[in-house]
Amino acid sequence: xxxxxxxxxxxxxxxxxxxxxxxxxxxxxxxxxxxxxxxxxxxxxxxxxxxxxxxxxxxxxxxxxxxxxxxxxxxxxxxxxxxxxxxxxxxxxxxxxxxxxxxxxxxxxxxxxxxxxxxxxxxxxxxxxxxxxxxxxxxxxxxxxxxxxxxxxxxxxxxxxxxxxxxxxxxxxxxxxxxxxxxxxxxxxxxxxxxxxxxxxxxxxxxxxxxxxxxxxxxxxxxxxxxxxxxxxxxxxxxxxxxxxxxxxxxxxxxxxxxxxxxxxxxxxxxxxxxxxxxxxxxxxxxxxxxxxxxxxxxxxxxxxxxxxxxxxxxxxxxxxxxxxxxxxxxxxxxxxxxxxxxxxxxxxxxxxxxxxxxxxxxxxxxxxxxxxxxxxxxxxxxxxxxxxxxxxxxxxxxxxxxxxxxxxxxxxxxxxxxxxxxxxxxxxxxxxxxxxxxxxxxxxxxxxxxxxxxxxxxxxxxxxxxxxxxxxxxxxxxxxxxxxxxxxxxxxxxxxxxxxxxxxxxxxxxxxxxxxxxxxxxxxxxxxxxxxxxxxxxxxxxxxxxxxxxxxxxxxxxxxxxxxxxxxxxxx
Numbered sequence: 001x002x003x004x005x006x007x008x009x010x011x012x013x014x015x016x017x018x019x020x021x022x023x024x025x026x027x028x029x030x031x032x033x034x035x036x037x038x039x040x041x042x043x044x045x046x047x048x049x050x051x052x053x054x055x056x057x058x059x060x061x062x063x064x065x066x067x068x069x070x071x072x073x074x075x076x077x078x079x080x081x082x083x084x085x086x087x088x089x090x091x092x093x094x095x096x097x098x099x100x101x102x103x104x105x106x107x108x109x110x111x112x113x114x115x116x117x118x119x120x121x122x123x124x125x126x127x128x129x130x131x132x133x134x135x136x137x138x139x140x141x142x143x144x145x146x147x148x149x150x151x152x153x154x155x156x157x158x159x160x161x162x163x164x165x166x167x168x169x170x171x172x173x174x175x176x177x178x179x180x181x182x183x184x185x186x187x188x189x190x191x192x193x194x195x196x197x198x199x200x201x202x203x204x205x206x207x208x209x210x211x212x213x214x215x216x217x218x219x220x221x222x223x224x225x226x227x228x229x230x231x232x233x234x235x236x237x238x239x240x241x242x243x244x245x246x247x248x249x250x251x252x253x254x255x256x257x258x259x260x261x262x263x264x265x266x267x268x269x270x271x272x273x274x275x276x277x278x279x280x281x282x283x284x285x286x287x288x289x290x291x292x293x294x295x296x297x298x299x300x301x302x303x304x305x306x307x308x309x310x311x312x313x314x315x316x317x318x319x320x321x322x323x324x325x326x327x328x329x330x331x332x333x334x335x336x337x338x339x340x341x342x343x344x345x346x347x348x349x350x351x352x353x354x355x356x357x358x359x360x361x362x363x364x365x366x367x368x369x370x371x372x373x374x375x376x377x378x379x380x381x382x383x384x385x386x387x388x389x390x391x392x393x394x395x396x397x398x399x400x401x402x403x404x405x406x407x408x409x410x411x412x413x414x415x416x417x418x419x420x421x422x423x424x425x426x427x428x429x430x431x432x433x434x435x436x437x438x439x440x441x442x443x444x445x446x447x448x449x450x451x452x453x454x455x456x457x458x459x460x461x462x463x464x465x466x467x468x469x470x471x472x473x474x475x476x477x478x479x480x481x482x483x484x485x486x487x488x489x490x491x492x493x494x495x496x497x498x499x500x501x502x503x504x505x506x507x508x509x510x511x512x513x514x515x516x517x518x519x520x521x522x523x524x525x526x527x528x529x530x531x532x533x534x535x536x537x538x539x540x541x542x543x544x545x546x547x548x549x550x551x552x553x554x555x556x557x558x559x560x561x562x563x564x565x566x567x568x569x570x571x572x573x
Contacts, residue, residue: 010155014199017164021203024151024168025210028144032176032211033218035121035140042129043297046074052131053294054301071131071293072286078130079278082123083334087275090119095331096134096339097124097142098191099431101170105192106439109159110149110166117146123336127278131285133295133326138338140177144169144211145192164200167193171204172211174394179215179222183394184208190387191428194439230374231403233367240358240366241375241407245414248350248376252383253419255346256427259328259339260434266332274334281333288326294319295326303345306352307373313353320349339427343384344377351376374399375408379415384427388416453536454529456570457550457560463488466495466518473517474503484546486558487521493556496521497549524548526555533567540564 010016040050047070048061063070086093092100093116104112124139148169152162167188175184185204189196193204232238270277289295294302306316327342354376355369374395382391391412396405419426425433432439461482464473466489477485483500495518502520509515525539527550539548540562547563 011157011161017161017199017203018206020151020155020165021168021206022210024144024148024165025172025207026214027147027151028140028169028172028207029176029211029214031117031121031143031147032140032173033215035125035136035143036177036219038121038125039128039136039297042078042125046070046078046130047296051298051301052296053299054305055293057293068290068293071289071296072283075131075282075285075289076279077282078126078132079280079282079333079335081130082126082336083278084275085119085126086123086334086336087273090116091274092116093120093123093142094334094336095431096337096428097138098338098340099428101142101145101166101192102428102439103432103437104145104149105163105166106194107437110152110162110164112142112146112149112166114146114150117143117150120146120336124338127330127335127337128297130282131289131296132330132335132337133285133297133299133323133342134330134335134337134339135298135341136338137174137177137340139336140173141170141187141338142173144171144173148172148207163193164203167200167204168207171208175208176211176215178394178398179212179219180394180397181205181208181212183390183397184211186390186393187387190390191385229403230368230371230401232371232407234365236365237367238407238410240354241372241411242414244351244354244372244376245379245382245411246418247354248347248379248411249383249415249418250422251346251350252343252380252385252415252427253423255324255343255380256384256423256425256430258324259331259427260430262325262328263332266329266334277334281329281335285326285329285333285335288322288329292319292322292326295322298341299323299345300341303348306348307370309352309356309368309370311352313356316349316353316356320346320353323349339384340381343380343427347377347380348373350380371404371407374401374404375411378408379411382412382415383419386416386419386426388412391416451533451567451570452529453527453531453533453550453562456533456566457529457562458566460549460558460561461485463558464498464517466490466516466521468517470503470507470515470517470520473498474500474507477503482546482561482563484543484548486549487517488558489518494549494551494558496523498522499546526551527562528553528555529559533570536562537567540567 044050049055057068059067060070104110120139120142145166148165152165170192171184171188174187175181185208188204193200323342323345352369352373355372358366359369378391378395382388392408461480463486466487477500484497486497487495489495498517498521506515506520527536527548529550547561549558550560550562552559
């Protein structure tokens with residue numbers, strides 16, 4: 001196969017999605033691993049540990065003279081690095097990433113600038129490593145999506161296939177980050193593509209599995225959270241899980257509101273260049289970290305300890321509100337990172353506190369409080385994102401706990417339902433709505449699909465006999481309003497059309513006077529009165545302004561004529 005043939009196959013072949021999905025999965029898998037190592041390296045450079053959130057109130061060996069006060073300056077130094085980087089090269093890399101991908105798919109045909117992947121990786125790693133209380137899943141989704149878009153643009157895919165490539169990158173990012181090859185495709189289909197087409201599902205699954213294989217080969221094959229076994233000990237607990245879903249669903253919506261409220265306050269207060277905003281705002285974030293150092297970075301060790309039962313109720317509630325504030329402040333000052341992991345964190349704190357209170361009130365009914373923490377992680381995610389399938393699947397994959405699948409589904413259903421009742425948007429779509437972009441709106445009505453040819457058709461022009469001489473045909477065309485006329489055989493049946501151009505070119509040929517109309521007749525695509533106008537626009541475009549004949553169902557009789565002018569007139573009426 002030639003290079004041109006390969007290029008055509010990649011653009012149009014159905015099986016071409018397979019190698020493209022594999023390439024995106026490989027690239028995103030390696031990118032996710034590299035991104036994780038980059039975060040750990042920057043965190044170590046600031047704190048002397050791979051994850052400072054559970055280190056306690058200690059200083060950094062790299063800043064021995066500052067003691068615990070190094071927390072005040074770490075976000076400022078990080079902001080001085082990523083602030084100008086984002087402002088200069090990719091402003092869309094600011095924030096939590098997923099809404100930008102949703103916008104690219106919904107409004108830009110899946111086109112994402114390649115530089116976004118590089119800038120997002122550096123900015124988010126600096127933000128998280130420097131104390132930003134955000135997650136790494138949003139950045140890797142944006143990084144993987146940018147890679148998918150770049151591959152699709154390089155192979156010159158059409159808009160629909162390019163969107164699938166973006167979804168492949170998003171699925172691969174979630175899969176490699178959380179070791180969750182099943183949750184990745186559901187995240188991409190439920191939140192990014194917002195459809196479950198079979199062709200799309202196959203491609204995103206392939207990219208997700210490929211990325212997971214890469215990540216497992218490098219990082220190991222363990223579940224993301226190492227937790228003890230949980231189960232439902234009493235049937236009455238199902239009612240408690242329903243109540244938990246309702247409460248935490250409201251909490252997920254509240255987290256979204258707090259996030260954007262603090263972002264609005266930061267926007268209102270800031271009057272200076274945007275590149276300096278993370279530097280000045282870093283002082284506020286550093287002050288918060290001094291009070292609650294557990295908010296440094298993503299905070300998965302704290303989440304695990306909460307679910308394992310290491311904290312009392314008051315501490316859990318304090319960590320819950322501290323995380324909401326720290327994440328909102330990180331985003332508000334111009335930081336770069338995801339809100340997926342913070343939402344899980346908030347749910348884990350709320351659920352563990354709910355379980356502890358329930359265990360104290362009804363110890364014979366309520367089992368391990370950690371099970372409520374796990375279920376609440378999914379419920380908070382469903383409440384904030386309204387992606388119930390993703391919420392159920394990802395918690396199941398993160399923990400490997402099948403014993404909590406029924407309460408998990410109950411709580412998620414309740415959370416997603418109450419979220420829809422009290423909020424019209426999600427933590428992702430709200431960012432777009434604030435820009436005037438509503439990706440949930442009903443598709444614009446296409447007036448062409450509501451018009452049939454019968455509503456547009458006009459009277460047929462004069463017809464020509466198949467045995468008519470060219471001179472007579474030229475006279476008839478000169479007198480007609482159209483540059484093309486239908487031709488009938490000796491029995492009055494339609495056999496095609498003849499154009500003024502065809503007659504003119506035939507007359508110029510020596511001895512062509514003996515030629516009849518039948519010999520220069522062409523057969524345009526047949527159009528009937530029952531066709532919709534949208535289906536015949538391409539056929540009309542191929543014949544310029546001449547119009548086309550409208551035929552009966554047997555394509556034997558001409559019953560009318562249709563032109564672009566007829567369509568426009570019907571639309572105006």
